[in-house]
Amino acid sequence: MEQEYASSLLENAVTELSRLPGIGRKTALRLALHLLRRDSSEARALGESIIKMRDEISYCRSCHNISETELCPVCSDVRRDHSVVCVVESVRDVICFERTRQFSGVYHVLGGLISPLDGIGPDQLEIDSLVERVSSGEISEVILALSATMEGDTTNFYIYRRLGTLPVRITQLARGVSVGNEIEYTDEVTLGRSLLNRTDFATSSR
Amino acid sequence: MEQEYASSLLENAVTELSRLPGIGRKTALRLALHLLRRDSSEARALGESIIKMRDEISYCRSCHNISETELCPVCSDVRRDHSVVCVVESVRDVICFERTRQFSGVYHVLGGLISPLDGIGPDQLEIDSLVERVSSGEISEVILALSATMEGDTTNFYIYRRLGTLPVRITQLARGVSVGNEIEYTDEVTLGRSLLNRTDFATSSR
Numbered sequence: 001m002e003q004e005y006a007s008s009l010l011e012n013a014v015t016e017l018s019r020l021p022g023i024g025r026k027t028a029l030r031l032a033l034h035l036l037r038r039d040s041s042e043a044r045a046l047g048e049s050i051i052k053m054r055d056e057i058s059y060c061r062s063c064h065n066i067s068e069t070e071l072c073p074v075c076s077d078v079r080r081d082h083s084v085v086c087v088v089e090s091v092r093d094v095i096c097f098e099r100t101r102q103f104s105g106v107y108h109v110l111g112g113l114i115s116p117l118d119g120i121g122p123d124q125l126e127i128d129s130l131v132e133r134v135s136s137g138e139i140s141e142v143i144l145a146l147s148a149t150m151e152g153d154t155t156n157f158y159i160y161r162r163l164g165t166l167p168v169r170i171t172q173l174a175r176g177v178s179v180g181n182e183i184e185y186t187d188e189v190t191l192g193r194s195l196l197n198r199t200d201f202a203t204s205s206r
Numbered sequence: 207m208e209q210e211y212a213s214s215l216l217e218n219a220v221t222e223l224s225r226l227p228g229i230g231r232k233t234a235l236r237l238a239l240h241l242l243r244r245d246s247s248e249a250r251a252l253g254e255s256i257i258k259m260r261d262e263i264s265y266c267r268s269c270h271n272i273s274e275t276e277l278c279p280v281c282s283d284v285r286r287d288h289s290v291v292c293v294v295e296s297v298r299d300v301i302c303f304e305r306t307r308q309f310s311g312v313y314h315v316l317g318g319l320i321s322p323l324d325g326i327g328p329d330q331l332e333i334d335s336l337v338e339r340v341s342s343g344e345i346s347e348v349i350l351a352l353s354a355t356m357e358g359d360t361t362n363f364y365i366y367r368r369l370g371t372l373p374v375r376i377t378q379l380a381r382g383v384s385v386g387n388e389i390e391y392t393d394e395v396t397l398g399r400s401l402l403n404r405t406d407f408a409t410s411s412r
Contacts, residue, residue, distance in 0.1 A: 036297075
C-alpha cells in the first residue's frame with residue numbers, strides 16, 4: 001500500500017483525511033494534492049487550527065455547548081431569559097436556533113439522542129444535568145427542540161417522564177408545513193398535525 | 207461572525223477547512239464538530255500529517271513526481287525501461303497509470319496543462335526539463351498521455367513541436383470506445399477515431 005502514492009507522507013495524510021465523515025480516499029487524495037500545490041503556510045494554518053481547536057475547546061458548565069470560558073456567551077448574557085431552557089441535540093442545533101434570532105432564552109445541549117440501535121442510552125446524554133438544572137426551581141419552561149424522528153420522539157418522551165413531577169411547563173416545537181413548502185408535497189402526518197394544531201390567523205401570520 | 211459558532215477556535219478551524227476545494231462552510235462545520243467528538247489524538251494525527259506532508263515532501267529530480275528521495279521509486283527502479291517516458295499532467299495521473307500495471311517505463315510530470323484562459327503558459331510547466339531529458343539521447347519514445355481536452359491537445363501539440371527535431375518516437379494514448387461502454391452512448395468523434403485507428407483483432411483483444 002505504501003507504494004501506491006510514491007510517498008508515505010502523502011499516504012499518511014490521505015489516510016488521516018479519509019477518516020473524516022463523507023471523505024473517501026479519492027477525495028482525500030484530491031485534498032492532499034491541493035494542499036501540496038498551495039503555499040506551505042496554508043497547510044500549516046489548517047493543521048494547527050484543527051489541533052488547537054481539539055485541544056483547547058471546552059464545554060459550558062451550564063448548557064454543555066462548546067465554549068472557551070466556563071460559561072458560554074449565551075449562558076453569561078444577562079439580557080437573555082434564564083428561566084426558559086431550549087433542549088437541543090447538538091452544538092450544531094444551537095447554531096441553527098441562534099441564526100433564527102427568535103429565541104431569547106438559554107440552551108441545554110444533550111450531546112445526542114437516545115438510540116438503542118446505536119447503543120446510546122440516557123446515561124450517555126446530558127439528561128441528569130438537565131433534571132438537576134430544572135430541580136433548582138429557577139426554570140419556568142423547558143422547550144423540547146429535538147428532531148422529528150423516532151430517536152427525537154423517544155428522547156422527548158423520556159425527558160418528559162423525568163421532568164414530569166417538577167413544577168415546570170414542558171413544550172415542544174410546532175410540527176407543521178415548512179415555510180415555502182407546497183401543501184401538495186407535504187406528507188399526510190405533517191399535514192394532519194398542522195390541521196390539529198392550527199393557530200389564530202391574526203397572531204401567527206406576520 | 208466570531209459569535210456565530212460560540213468559539214473562535216471552532217470558527218478558525220471551520221474557516222481553514224472551508225478553504226479546501228469542494229468543502230463549503232456547512233461541510234467544514236460538520237467536519238470540525240466530528241473532530242470535536244473524537245479523541246484528541248485523532249485531530250492531532252490529522253493536523254500533523256498535513257503539516258508534515260507539506261513541509262517534507264519533495265519532488266523527483268528526474269520526473270518531478272512527488273518523492274521523499276532525490277529520485278522517486280519509479281525513476282530509481284532499474285527493472286523499468288528508462289528509455290520510454292510517459293508525459294502526464296499531474297501526480298495523480300502517475301497513480302492512475304501505475305494502477306493499470308501496464309506500464310514499465312518512466313514518467314514525466316508536467317505539473318499542469320497549457321491553458322491561456324487560466325494564464326498557464328509553457329514556462330510554468332516542466333516542458334523545458336522534458337526537452338532536456340530527451341536531448342540527452344537516452345530516450346527512444348515519448349508517450350503523450352494527457353487528457354483528451356482542448357488544453358491537453360494544445361499541450362500535446364506544443365510538446366510535439368518542441369521535440370520535433372529530436373530523434374525520438376512520439377506517440378499518444380489511443381482514443382476509442384471506453385471498455386464497458388456501449389456504442390450507442392459513445393460520442394461520434396470518439397467513434398470516428400476508434401474506427402480510423404482500429405487494431406487487429408488477434409493482437410488487441412485479450
